[in-house]
Amino acid sequence: MIQFGTGGFRAIIGEDFTRENLELLSLALVRLIREKGKESEPVIIGYDRRFLSDIAARWIVCVFAAEGIKTHLVDYDAPTPLIMFEVMKEKVSYGLMITASHNPAEYNGVKVFTSGGRDATEEVTDEIEAQIARIQKPDIKSMEYTKALECGLVTVINPQNEYIDSILNVIDRESIKKRHLNVLLDPMFGVSKTTLQTILLTCRCNVEVIHDRHDTLFGGRLPAPNSSTLTHLSQLVVQGKYDLGIATDGDADRIGLIDAAGTFIHPNDILVLLYYYLHEFKGWKGAAVRNVATTHCLDAMAAHFGEKCYEVPVGFKHISSKMEETDALIGGESSGGLTVRGHIRGKDGVYAGALLVEMLSVIGKPLSEVLRDIHRRYGSFSMSEFDCRMTDRHKEELKHLLFEEKKVPEFGVEVDRVSYLDGCKVYFKNGGWVICRFSGTEPVLRIFCEMASETEAEKISLVFRKFLNL
Template sequence: MIKFGTGGWRAIIGEDFTKSNLQLLAQGLANKMIKEDANEFVLGYDRRFLSEKSAKWIAEVMAGNGIKVYFINRIAPTPMIMFSVKEMNLLYGAAITASHNPADYNGVKVFTEGGRDASAEITDEIEAEVNKISLEDVKEMNFDKAIKEEKVVIYNPFNDYIDTIINLVDLEAIKNKQLRILLDPMYGVSKTSLQTILMTARCEVELIHDRHDTLFGGRLPSPSAETLGRLKNDVVEKGFDLGIGTDGDADRLGIIDETGNFIHPNEIMALLYYYLMKYKGWSGPVVRNLATTHLLDKIAEGFGQECYEVPVGFKHISSKMEETDALIGGESSGGLTIRGHIKGKDGVFAASLLVEMISVTNKHLSKLLEEIHEQFGMFEMAEHGFGFDANEKERLLKILYTDKKIPEFSFEVDRVSYMDGVKVFFKNGGWIIARFSGTEPLLRVFAEMDCIEKAEKVCTEMKDFLNI
């Protein structure tokens, strides 16, 4: 079964992620593209098991349908592929990746005009096309033959992508600072891109976990306080100014400051938004999803700007950014983008901008965070993911969405939103959300309060109420 979630289609290798399903997905997408007179397509892949082969299988179907494929024949960060869709003025592109999912997953992210994640309407249409066909309907052309007939063109956007980011940051300020940076690609695809940018800016760069390992060293390729343990230790022990971790396909990042503290993605968003307005003099609203810190609301208010809340899924963020001409948009899972760049997450660009921020302000991240919290208060978030089976999901859906029941919380409730999941707003300014993951069989429960103890308390109350 092919069903797109918030971050594309993802499935376990050998179960639903199979050659036949990839061919059906490609044929369904090709059918949609032909109807729209879209006859060119850019395609790339990450370091996961079967990613390169899967990209070739999709390219063969596209070529078989008369669609010209620009094939990035080396591992590529997802944002580089999105950048290519934008720069080549294409209507469609795709990346073979399961991003931060476990190693036994792979998937496909589809991109549309401007280099953005495909909207729910578009992925629904692709699913509908797939449901109309069988393997007998799949048209394909051998990959090598397609290259000879120029139906598949080998393409490398690396230089253009790198040069674009270099032109977006203050390279001279970074050069003058001569920072020491430790990079953890988490066995993913960011190494070459980010290392090239940082070394061009005369940073001293060292790497860990940079070899090719389709098992990601036995860890989840998602940058978090738990998975970046070695990065934290090495930053402190070896005296680095900054530690940067990126997820499997480099569209998200995690940061370790000079003291070894993990900087939560919420704080990364706040730091960059604050920096762009206070230190660079830019202005504009901010867009966040409903599971991302309300500290952004306070910063926006402090600078006379608006903060817009949207459902989970970066396609919602990019659409709202375009609608409101927002300066920055992002989510608590570590993905963000800035006005004027691609309309999707880019961990490589975000990391480069953080390095610029340290250089321009001449302040370490810990000091900049102190500056923000002194002005706008403390915001602490608790995050949990609870697994369930199919039967459990039906029970939980009934409680939360059909019966619309919530716990008797220790804090007075102001209102409840069902925009995406169940989000309870408390009168003390805090909140809690419970929503089903769009990429994994998990119920995600996030809460934010002015201290971590209160946040954990309401999470426990939700957990106990749902009996999970």
């Protein structure tokens, strides 16, 4: 069973993430490529450090080879944004990355990219699913990997230097060099070490690295940079007197940040900091784009700048599309993914890390102090987050309640409107909001609430949870 969610196809290894399904997906994409008349172009393929990722990449290229479609294989564990960069650089129509990003270790998956190095739209993934439905098992053929290499149908490439240089060429290296910052990097047993460490060392930072060995179990923790998974990084930043701690998720497209005091900087605040820095210090102008579960501080800031902040559904493909449509300056999400105009059209934790080091070097003040200044100017915004794993039956019951009966609780706060753009989002007249939505990558229900204070946000979130019997 192959279904694409907000971040590609993801499944538990041995259940739906199998050789048979990956070969099925590969042939479906081959047929779509032919239908679009793109069979003369190579397909870029990469993989991360997850269990079976490297082997799965070979299963896929062997199906393409059997169908006479050339592939360019990045044959080492690489960041997802590097593969997106290569799709953009080679000006090809399709690319694939074998990863399940920040999901638990028992998952793996496939991300599909299209022209410009962007996440495939729902239209594209719907077309792939439609092709899958028409394929019979005897249709699938595979060529031996060594033969595919000999025939020139698979070419092994290494675009790492060009990707690194593309970031070095757009950051203010001289300002970083003057600061001699001490940075502690946590790749979370993922794939960002070589690229991000090389960039920061080139800028004369002192960089130490933790959790960098190859561990397909990710040290027994979720490879997602959040407040609960970065406690060790926080402790080490304080103990070692580092200026900054940077973490990236399993495939390095998301970022987490720890300031010099050991404080976790929420991804919402990372977005706010960068939008402020790019606009006020670098003089870059433009709108912002965020998803439905991301801070409205961006809206307040954009309004002050004379710009607009656009709201889109969850899934970075929606952010990329809206940024392209509006020529927005920055786009991001509350889970740590972001990009900036002029870079790839997808999220990039490596580029974000380099840009944050530049920001710290230029502003010269602790991040917490900069954030206090921002909130004094644009208002106070505090977020509460809640996750709950769902059975299929419970999920359907709640979907019926929220999206068919369209019931919401009495919050004790005046409601402005309710939106069903993605999930059920209630906007309050005081500027706060709460959203309940189902994850597109895991069997999880999520509730996000943003109010003027943490206490208010927790209170509203609790009302929603009680209403849903969670």
